[in-house]
Amino acid sequence: xxxxxxxxxxxxxxxxxxxxxxxxxxxxxxxxxxxxxxxxxxxxxxxxxxxxxxxxxxxxxxxxxxxxxxxxxxxxxxxxxxxxxxxxxxxxxxxxxxxxxxxxxxxxxxxxxxxxxxxxxxxxxxxxxxxxxxxxxxxxxxxxxxxxxxxxxxxxxxxxxxxxxxxxxxxxxxxxxxxxxxxxxxxxxxxxxxxxxxxxxxxxxxx
Amino acid sequence: xxxxxxxxxxxxxxxxxxxxxxxxxxxxxxxxxxxxxxxxxxxxxxxxxxxxxxxxxxxxxxxxxxxxxxxxxxxxxxxxxxxxxxxxxxxxxxxxxxxxxxxxxxxxxxxxxxxxxxxxxxxxxxxxxxxxxxxxxxxxxxxxxxxxxxxxxxxxxxxxxxxxxxxxxxxxxxxxxxxxxxxxxxxxxxxxxxxxxxxxxxxxxxxxxxxxxxxxxxxxxxxxxxxxxxxxxxxxxxxxxxxxxxxxxxxxxxxxxxxxxxxxxxxxxxxxxxxxxxxxxxxxxxxxxxxxxxxxxxxxxxxxxxxxxxxxxxxxxxxxxxxxxxxxxxxxxxxxxxxxxxxxxxxxxxxxxxxxxxxxxxxxxxxxxxxxxxxxxxxxxxxxxxxxxxxxxxxxxxxxxxxxxxxxxxxxxxxxxxxxxxxxxxxxxxxxxxxxxxxxxxxxxxxxxxxxxxxxxxxxxxxxxxxxxxxxxxxxxxxxxxxxxxxxxxxxxxxxxxxxxxxxxxxxxxxxxxxxxxxxxxxxxxxxxxxxxxxxxxxxxxxxxxxxxxxxxxxxxxxxxxxxxxxxxxxxxxxxxxxxxxxxxxxxxxxxxxxxxxxxxxxxxxxxxxxxxxxxxxxxxxxxxxxxxxxxxxxxxxxxxxxxxxxxxxxxxxxxxxxxxxxxxxxxxxxxxxxxxxxxxxxxxxxxxxxxxxxxxxxxxxxxxxxxxxxxxxxxxxxxxxxxx
Numbered sequence: 001x002x003x004x005x006x007x008x009x010x011x012x013x014x015x016x017x018x019x020x021x022x023x024x025x026x027x028x029x030x031x032x033x034x035x036x037x038x039x040x041x042x043x044x045x046x047x048x049x050x051x052x053x054x055x056x057x058x059x060x061x062x063x064x065x066x067x068x069x070x071x072x073x074x075x076x077x078x079x080x081x082x083x084x085x086x087x088x089x090x091x092x093x094x095x096x097x098x099x100x101x102x103x104x105x106x107x108x109x110x111x112x113x114x115x116x117x118x119x120x121x122x123x124x125x126x127x128x129x130x131x132x133x134x135x136x137x138x139x140x141x142x143x144x145x146x147x148x149x150x151x152x153x154x155x156x157x158x159x160x161x162x163x164x165x166x167x168x169x170x171x172x173x174x175x176x177x178x179x180x181x182x183x184x185x186x187x188x189x190x191x192x193x194x195x196x197x198x199x200x201x202x203x204x205x206x207x
Numbered sequence: 208x209x210x211x212x213x214x215x216x217x218x219x220x221x222x223x224x225x226x227x228x229x230x231x232x233x234x235x236x237x238x239x240x241x242x243x244x245x246x247x248x249x250x251x252x253x254x255x256x257x258x259x260x261x262x263x264x265x266x267x268x269x270x271x272x273x274x275x276x277x278x279x280x281x282x283x284x285x286x287x288x289x290x291x292x293x294x295x296x297x298x299x300x301x302x303x304x305x306x307x308x309x310x311x312x313x314x315x316x317x318x319x320x321x322x323x324x325x326x327x328x329x330x331x332x333x334x335x336x337x338x339x340x341x342x343x344x345x346x347x348x349x350x351x352x353x354x355x356x357x358x359x360x361x362x363x364x365x366x367x368x369x370x371x372x373x374x375x376x377x378x379x380x381x382x383x384x385x386x387x388x389x390x391x392x393x394x395x396x397x398x399x400x401x402x403x404x405x406x407x408x409x410x411x412x413x414x415x416x417x418x419x420x421x422x423x424x425x426x427x428x429x430x431x432x433x434x435x436x437x438x439x440x441x442x443x444x445x446x447x448x449x450x451x452x453x454x455x456x457x458x459x460x461x462x463x464x465x466x467x468x469x470x471x472x473x474x475x476x477x478x479x480x481x482x483x484x485x486x487x488x489x490x491x492x493x494x495x496x497x498x499x500x501x502x503x504x505x506x507x508x509x510x511x512x513x514x515x516x517x518x519x520x521x522x523x524x525x526x527x528x529x530x531x532x533x534x535x536x537x538x539x540x541x542x543x544x545x546x547x548x549x550x551x552x553x554x555x556x557x558x559x560x561x562x563x564x565x566x567x568x569x570x571x572x573x574x575x576x577x578x579x580x581x582x583x584x585x586x587x588x589x590x591x592x593x594x595x596x597x598x599x600x601x602x603x604x605x606x607x608x609x610x611x612x613x614x615x616x617x618x619x620x621x622x623x624x625x626x627x628x629x630x631x632x633x634x635x636x637x638x639x640x641x642x643x644x645x646x647x648x649x650x651x652x653x654x655x656x657x658x659x660x661x662x663x664x665x666x667x668x669x670x671x672x673x674x675x676x677x678x679x680x681x682x683x684x685x686x687x688x689x690x691x692x693x694x695x696x697x698x699x700x701x702x703x704x705x706x707x708x709x710x711x712x713x714x715x716x717x718x719x720x721x722x723x724x725x726x727x728x729x730x731x732x733x734x735x736x737x738x739x740x741x742x743x744x745x746x747x748x749x750x751x752x753x754x755x756x757x758x759x760x761x762x763x764x765x766x767x768x769x770x771x772x773x774x775x776x777x778x779x780x781x782x783x784x785x786x787x788x789x790x791x792x793x794x795x796x797x798x799x800x801x802x803x804x805x806x807x808x809x810x811x812x813x814x815x816x817x818x819x820x821x822x823x824x825x826x827x828x829x830x831x832x833x834x835x836x837x838x839x840x841x842x843x844x845x846x847x848x849x850x851x852x853x854x855x856x857x858x859x860x861x862x863x864x865x866x867x868x869x870x871x872x873x874x875x876x877x878x879x880x881x882x883x884x885x886x887x888x889x890x891x892x893x894x895x896x897x898x899x900x901x902x903x904x905x906x907x908x909x910x911x912x913x914x915x916x917x918x919x920x921x922x923x924x925x926x927x928x929x930x931x932x
Binding site: 021025039040043044046047048050051074075076077078080081082085121125127128129131132 | 281304327434
């Protein structure tokens with residue numbers, strides 16, 4: 001019995017301290033992110049990912065930072081290197097959390113990174129994939145504000161390309177904003193809804 | 208006990224104080240510090256990023272043996288396992304990642320199309336939106352340098368080589384009869400629809416030891432691994448209709464594509480120069496099934512069936528009633544390929560293909576029936592020793608069984624045929640000396656059972672990256688190919704034909720633009736020669752009574768230039784290809800060496816595409832020019848002694864997006880109606896003045912119109928067939 005207590009105590013201490021380490025690590029990474037230290041933030045997420053091989057969030061955030069950093073790049077070699085790395089992270093996230101709508105829409109965002117760089121080269125194959133990813137995410141999480149928002153933005157891009165009105169998607173954005181306000185996030189470090197960005201996109205939409 | 212517990216709870220957090228410092232400096236191979244490299248102990252939270260001087264320092268509570276990882280984009284990841292106490296004041300040099308996009312590419316002779324290639328000259332859409340291509344991927348490749356405009360044939364003639372010198376592969380397995388058979392002056396088309404393929408590698412010389420039985424060129428097509436979505440495609444065209452469907456499951460997918468082409472309505476409206484007893488019709492079907500297994504293993508089954516027939520009378524100066532040619536052809540192609548990974552960086556690929564081609568041909572009243580059964584078995588292993596050294600090796604076996612019968616009018620039937628079996632093996636290494644210098648060295652051995660001959664062909668290429676955007680390449684190779692069926696059906700007492708390629712290439716690539724220039728020399732040996740004892744000037748076919756030998760030879764040398772720019776002019780994409788070719792051959796029934804009829808000294812292609820936002824339309828033009836081609840004028844002394852006028856063709860296409868899933872497509876080939884001449888047929892007997900009269904070999908119709916409506920039905924209501932056009 002005593003041995004058992006000892007064992008519990010040891011395991012408990014180790015888990016508590018591991019959990020603390022994880023929380024501190026994630027918090028630090030987010031504080032880098034808030035300060036705009038993207039390299040540091042991404043690298044810390046990468047280290048946490050390696051140290052916590054069963055968690056999806058560190059890999060998810062590491063991928064997200066690389067993807068966001070790829071928009072606007074002019075050099076295809078750097079773009080491809082960044083997005084390949086992001087894809088590796090995202091694959092880790094996927095293997096730890098299957099059919100996660102947050103990861104599905106981030107995969108779509110990664111594809112959009114390629115399409116935005118060279119639509120002729122990548123658009124043909126990847127735009128179809130994105131349509132599928134959004135459809136799947138909407139089935140799994142029809143009321144997830146991030147999914148609705150991301151899908152609306154993608155549709156707006158397509159509508160602009162074909163010279164059509166983006167109006168039909170304004171309602172979706174409004175719905176996403178409403179759902180975003182109501183959303184209760186219970187899981188720690190779970191992706192949040194970016195209301196300020198959504199409001200900006202809404203402005204463009206209503207133009 | 209309680210004391211121990213207390214100790215544990217108190218000591219544990221304090222143990223963090225006992226820390227070791229890990230420090231060092233990270234540079235590239237030229238000692239330039241790297242800023243922002245990720246440095247950490249594997250499996251821990253401990254780590255940091257390097258500063259402007261490439262330096263890093265961090266503290267860790269870990270003890271004992273640890274693994275230090277240093278990673279940075281476009282460098283190879285550095286790993287060092289040692290006692291954490293020794294990980295101090297390290298000097299770390301990161302090696303360039305030779306697989307990154309800005310590393311040197313071994314590319315002499317090769318064009319990539321599709322999104323997988325590092326430098327793609329044609330994008331997926333181009334294969335099908337090039338005005339002159341009319342939806343045939345071979346048509347799009349004919350706008351690249353090194354190819355010749357042989358508009359009456361439609362196949363690929365590469366760098367002074369005949370069309371048969373090009374071999375086509377799908378997922379690694381050979382396609383034995385890739386083109387629909389046609390008759391004089393009616394260009395053929397590839398049998399396979401372009402949109403089942405994700406990548407096309409077109410090599411105009413100096414290709415890898417993996418490929419053999421091709422003297423001039425290799426076209427390797429790979430099918431799509433995973434289709435985007437479930438959809439149905441419907442096409443209504445002036446020449447026929449098509450329907451396609453794709454189904455997807457969790458790990459597998461199935462696509463089917465069918466089309467029916469009938470030229471009767473078109474011929475009724477736009478009369479051409481022929482009398483059609485039975486207009487051209489063809490039915491085509493293709494299916495692909497793909498199954499994924501774990502670890503990226505994949506099985507693909509591809510099969511294609513096509514049936515075509517027609518019966519036509521063409522004007523011929525030697526036949527008052529014209530020359531009748533009737534054809535029925537059915538063709539079945541099946542291809543299975545499987546690939547997987549195993550062990551420590553090993554990859555295994557295997558492929559099997561089967562072709563059955565059956566033709567029934569009537570020329571005037573003579574009947575020729577032929578049946579070909581061919582198989583290709585191939586297994587390939589690839590071992591990656593490091594990112595800098597890779598080894599490829601494999602073996603393959605080709606079986607061709609060819610039977611033909613010839614029944615002349617009022618005469619007995621002749622039967623003949625042969626079995627052409629070839630065993631081949633190859634081994635090749637890829638070596639990266641640095642990010643700027645790479646080489647590929649290989650050798651291929653072939654044994655032909657039919658000719659009882661063993662050949663060895665060495666291949667080598669080397670590339671050097673001379674600047675941020677530019678590189679030089681050199682390639683050399685020996686290539687063997689067994690004589691074509693047209694010879695083998697009459698004699699098997701021949702050797703393989705041989706050529707050697709020497710290629711020098713310069714390439715400069717910037718965002719949105721590609722420039723490349725390539726010079727080559729090809730030396731042909733052991734080409735087949737025959738005499739056909741024919742009295743006709745136009746007859747250059749071997750026959751029963753011919754005698755054959757391997758004493759033919761020839762050469763081809765030239766320069767190919769390619770320039771492509773995208774986006775500099777708003778919404779406009781264009782490319783220009785120019786080829787200069789100097790070639791002579793003494794082969795077939797030539798009395799002496801001469802520039803063959805299919806070759807032109809100068810070839811030029813200009814392709815442009817322009818997207819007009821307000822019209823929701825893409826408009827494209829392509830222009831092709833070829834200098835005159837040789838023909839023999841029997842009224843003058845000599846062989847291939849005269850030259851036709853230059854060839855000119857301007858084509859136009861217009862794709863209009865009615866909405867996101869409906870497209871109206873319109874194209875005209877040879878808008879200006881230029882009267883092109885491919886050569887002349889002379890009368891076998893002179894007229895009263897002792898002159899031989901002649902007839903120009905011209906296209907059946909100067910221009911060709913095409914209107915199509917394409918409709919895609921899919922769940923997302925967004926896809927369209929723009930990529931199919």
